[in-house]
Structures are given as C-alpha cells and as structure tokens.
Amino acid sequence: MRMINHHPGRVSATLLGLLPFLLIMLVYSLASQERLAENPNDKLLPGLEQMTAAVERMAFQEDRRSGDYLMVQDTTASLARLGMGVGIAALLALVVGILNGVLPLVRANLAPLVSALSMVPPLAILPILFIVFGLGELSKVMLIVIGTAPIMMRDVAQRVRELPGEQLIKIQTLGANSWQVITRMALPQVLPRLIDAVRLSLGPAWLFLIAAEAIASTEGLGYRIFLVRRYLAMDVILPYVIWITILAIVIDQCLRLTNRRLFPWYNAGGH
Amino acid sequence: MSFITVNNLWKEYGDQVVLENLNLSVKQGEFCTLVGASGCGKSTFLKMLLGQETQTRGELLLEGEAFPGEPDRNRGIVFQRYSVFPHLTVRQNVLMGLELEQKPWLGKLFGSARREALEKVDAMLESVGLSPSANKWPHELSGGMQQRLAIAQSLIMRPRVLLLDEPFGALDPGIRGDMHDLLLKLWQETGTTIFMVTHDLKEGFYLGTRLLVFDKVRNDPHDPQAFGATITYDLPIGQTDRKLYEDINQSVSETARNQAA
Numbered sequence: 001m002r003m004i005n006h007h008p009g010r011v012s013a014t015l016l017g018l019l020p021f022l023l024i025m026l027v028y029s030l031a032s033q034e035r036l037a038e039n040p041n042d043k044l045l046p047g048l049e050q051m052t053a054a055v056e057r058m059a060f061q062e063d064r065r066s067g068d069y070l071m072v073q074d075t076t077a078s079l080a081r082l083g084m085g086v087g088i089a090a091l092l093a094l095v096v097g098i099l100n101g102v103l104p105l106v107r108a109n110l111a112p113l114v115s116a117l118s119m120v121p122p123l124a125i126l127p128i129l130f131i132v133f134g135l136g137e138l139s140k141v142m143l144i145v146i147g148t149a150p151i152m153m154r155d156v157a158q159r160v161r162e163l164p165g166e167q168l169i170k171i172q173t174l175g176a177n178s179w180q181v182i183t184r185m186a187l188p189q190v191l192p193r194l195i196d197a198v199r200l201s202l203g204p205a206w207l208f209l210i211a212a213e214a215i216a217s218t219e220g221l222g223y224r225i226f227l228v229r230r231y232l233a234m235d236v237i238l239p240y241v242i243w244i245t246i247l248a249i250v251i252d253q254c255l256r257l258t259n260r261r262l263f264p265w266y267n268a269g270g271h
Numbered sequence: 272m273s274f275i276t277v278n279n280l281w282k283e284y285g286d287q288v289v290l291e292n293l294n295l296s297v298k299q300g301e302f303c304t305l306v307g308a309s310g311c312g313k314s315t316f317l318k319m320l321l322g323q324e325t326q327t328r329g330e331l332l333l334e335g336e337a338f339p340g341e342p343d344r345n346r347g348i349v350f351q352r353y354s355v356f357p358h359l360t361v362r363q364n365v366l367m368g369l370e371l372e373q374k375p376w377l378g379k380l381f382g383s384a385r386r387e388a389l390e391k392v393d394a395m396l397e398s399v400g401l402s403p404s405a406n407k408w409p410h411e412l413s414g415g416m417q418q419r420l421a422i423a424q425s426l427i428m429r430p431r432v433l434l435l436d437e438p439f440g441a442l443d444p445g446i447r448g449d450m451h452d453l454l455l456k457l458w459q460e461t462g463t464t465i466f467m468v469t470h471d472l473k474e475g476f477y478l479g480t481r482l483l484v485f486d487k488v489r490n491d492p493h494d495p496q497a498f499g500a501t502i503t504y505d506l507p508i509g510q511t512d513r514k515l516y517e518d519i520n521q522s523v524s525e526t527a528r529n530q531a532a
Contacts, residue, residue, distance in 0.1 A: 170355075173348050174371055174424070174428060263358070265357055266358070
C-alpha cells in the first residue's frame with residue numbers, strides 16, 4: 001500500500017502527536033542530569049526541581065523587595081497590553097476593512113495606504129513610538145496595534161470582497177441602502193472571519209509585546225525574561241516561556257470556541 | 272402603452288457584439304422565458320433589466336421611463352446559487368426585505384411591527400412550502416428548498432418584475448418539476464411580470480406565456496464575435512408544435528457549435 005494511503009487510528013494518532021513532546025523532554029532531562037551530575041550548581045540546563053522551586057518563588061511567594069507576586073503581576077501586565085493592543089487593532093481592522101471592502105471609493109482612497117503600511121517593519125518604528133509616546137504603556141500598545149492592524153485590515157477587506165456578488169445584488173433588490181448593505185450583510189458575515197484573523201495575529205502580537213517589554217518596561221513577562229537573562233537564570237526563563245505558550249494556546253482555543261458558539265452557521269459550512 | 276419596451280437595443284464589449292438590434296414589447300403580467308445557446312446574451316439582457324449592466328445603444332423603458340441604473344426593490348432576482356444569506360435563518364431571510372424597507376437606519380424591526388411583518392413572512396413561507404423549515408439555516412436546506420427560499424425572499428417585496436437567472440439549473444429533474452408548478456402558482460397569485468433565463472428549451476416551452484429565443488442570425492466563421500444575437504423567435508406559448516421545437520433546437524445547437532469552434 002502507498003504511504004499516502006496509510007491513515008493512523010484515533011489512539012495511534014494521539015500517540016504519534018505526543019511522541020515528539022516526550023522525546024524533547026527525554027533528551028532535555030538526560031542532558032540536564034548529565035550536567036548536574038558534573039556540577040550541581042549548573043545554571044544552563046536546570047532540572048525539574050530547580051524549575052519548580054523558581055516557579056514557587058516567582059508565582060506563590062511575595063517578592064522580598066516589593067511584596068508582589070512577580071509572575072502574577074507580570075502576567076496581568078502583559079495580558080492587559082496584549083488585550084488592549086489586539087482589541088484596538090481588531091476594531092480598526094473591522095471598520096477600515098469593511099469600508100475598504102464595501103465602498104469602491106474608499107477602497108481607491110485607502111487600500112494603497114493600508115498595503116504600504118502593512119509592509120513597514122513594526123520593530124523598525126519602535127524607537128519612533130518611544131520618542132513620540134514616551135516609555136509608558138501607550139508606546140507598547142501602539143506597537144502591537146501598528147504591527148497587527150494593517151494585515152488584519154487587508155484580511156477583513158479581502159473577506160468582504162469574497163462574499164458572492166449575487167448576495168450584493170440580491171440585497172439591493174430588497175431595497176437596501178449602502179449603510180444597510182454594511183450592517184446587515186457585510187458586518188455579520190465578516191465577524192467570524194475577523195475572529196479567525198485575530199487568532200492568526202496573536203503570534204505577531206506576542207512578538208511585539210515581548211520585544212517592547214524587553215526594551216523598556218518595569219514589569220511584564222518579556223521584561224522578566226530579559227531581566228533574569230543577566231543572571232543566566234534558565235530556571236526562571238524556561239517556565240516563563242512555557243507559561244507564555246500555555247497562555248497563547250488558551251487564548252487561541254477560547255477564540256475558536258467563541259467563534260463556534262456565536263456563529264453556528266459559519267462553522268457548519270454555511271458560508 | 273406596454274409595460275417594458277425595448278427599442279433598437281445593442282450591447283457591445285469592445286469589439287465583441289453581444290446583442291444587436293433587439294426590439295421587444297412586454298405587457299404587465301407576462302411570463303417570458305428566454306432560451307438560447309450560451310453566449311447569446313440572455314443573461315446580459317437580464318442584467319440590463321436588473322440594472323447591473325447598461326446598453327451600448329438603444330432604449331430600454333419601464334412604462335416609458337428609462338430603467339434605473341442600479342438594482343432596486345422593484346425588480347427581484349433569483350440566481351442559480353448564492354441568492355440567500357447564509358448568516359440568517361429561513362425566516363430571517365424572508366423578513367430581511369421588510370426590515371430594510373421600514374427601518375433605513377436600524378435595518379431591524381421590533382415589537383408589534385416585527386410581529387406584523389412575521390405574519391406576512393409566515394404566510395409567504397407557507398405558500399412556498401417552507402413552513403416546517405422556518406428556523407433552519409440555509410445550509411441545512413436542499414438545493415430546491417434554497418431556491419424556494421430565494422423566490423419567497425424576492426416575492427415578499429411584491430416586485431413589479433421578477434427576474435430568474437437559470438433558477439433551476441442546478442436541481443434534479445424531479446425537483447425541477449415541483450419548482451415549475453410552484454412558480455406557475457405564485458405567478459398566478461401575484462400577477463408579477465416574470466423573465467426567466469433557462470438553458471432547457473423544454474422548460475421554456477412549458478412555462479410562461481411567451482417564449483423568446485436568443486440566437487445569432489449571422490455568423491462569421493473567422494470572427495465569431497463580430498455579430499451579436501437577437502430575438503429570432505417570439506412565440507406565445509400554446510401555439511407551438513413539435514416541428515417548430517425541432518427547428519429552434521437545431522438552430523440553437525448550431526449556434527452553440529459555431530461559438531465553440
């Protein structure tokens with residue numbers, strides 16, 4: 001039988017999926033054990049014990065200097081920035097994207113600008129943001145907005161234009177004006193697609209968040225990682241990276257479920 | 272005065288002539304079926320009636336006035352596919368037109384106005400046989416039921432002209448027969464003027480009051496696009512015999528072959 005026709009069963013598919021994770025953990029723990037046997041104070045490949053101790057210290061004990069739970073504080077600060085940045089970007093994308101998609105005059109006017117903006121490397125203008133908006137929260141949120149909004153705008157506009165032309169004619173024969181075409185045809189059909197666009201933008205959004213926090217911040221997940229790098233504190237960095245990954249997965253799945261719950265017609269193949 | 276008047280109508284795209292010298296006069300309440308080979312301008316003519324295309328030369332008049340240049344609520348349309356809104360249930364799809372008409376800003380009805388509108392909607396769903404599916408999503412309906420929905424959605428607006436662009440082209444033959452009966456019933460009830468484009472010559476002969484055959488009179492083998500199509504037969508239904516059917520069928524097939532060559 002050809003390889004392309006070999007399909008794994010349910011159980012074996014799960015096992016095959018788990019295998020790479022287990023392999024990575026195995027290789028890591030072997031390497032870590034070997035280094036720790038040689039030098040119990042090795043910092044490069046900390047064992048599970050050291051990492052749980054670090055998490056215990058960071059997340060469940062008050063910091064001696066400030067009296068805060070550092071990991072909790074970092075998480076809330078980062079999530080607030082991420083949420084605000086992506087939220088503003090999604091809102092902008094919805095407004096500009098729909099106008100671009102529905103109104104030919106606006107499209108002629110704005111689409112070239114949006115395309116050009118989406119080509120600007122956002123990190124290259126981070127210094128400008130720091131100069132203009134200062135080193136506070138605003139510049140970090142703005143970096144996420146500038147980094148993710150133009151691509152989402154293009155995506156939303158594209159989704160609007162992918163709606164069948166027959167629908168656009170049909171709603172006009174039902175007497176719709178341009179505003180009603182937007183509110184009753186384009187907007188409701190593009191909302192689930194916007195959520196998909198947000199899910200795809202979360203990757204870049206995390207990137208911009210951590211970059212901005214690394215450069216100028218006093219709290220946040222990215223700030224902490226870059227701070228403890230000075231002490232080679234891999235026992236803090238690794239749990240932080242895993243924690244960020246878990247957060248990203250949870251947010252992504254929440255958005256996916258929200259989409260399924262809110263728009264049953266979209267996910268059952270009704271588009 | 273006739274309801275729809277077509278005088279010397281031409282439609283060209285650059286060098287390509289699609290329709291040439293079309294003349295037609297249609298009375299209110301007529302049910303015209305448009306047949307012909309692909310590329311003979313039936314759909315283009317329908318698009319002009321809809322306001323989606325404009326003629327290159329000639330006149331197209333509705334009660335003596337030029338046709339509006341964009342689609343409006345006086346002219347309903349049913350396409351072969353994609354004429355219903357996937358994000359609305361069957362009932363909401365039919366309600367849509369009434370809401371758009373009464374609420375220019377909100378586009379939604381509430382309270383007693385909504386209840387009143389829904390009564391009309393349910394009556395309309397009843398007459399197209401969709402009452403049991405009122406709360407389903409369009410993707411849960413079969414192709415034939417989706418077309419029933421599209422027709423109901425248009426007819427609730429009581430359009431002066433109903434345009435059908437191969438509405439049953441994607442349906443199974445058995446379902447198609449049911450749809451013919453439904454369409455004739457609705458046409459008799461509403462008295463709407465109907466134009467229906469079809470590929471199926473038999474369908475054209477059976478449905479409606481008038482058969483319009485779009486065909487090319489002249490053909491240049493070296494330049495198939497040099498001449499456009501026009502109406503070659505304009506027949507009242509019921510006065511057609513087997514011989515005529517075969518003549519038309521042969522002529523249309525020949526044009527189709529020439530187009531393809």
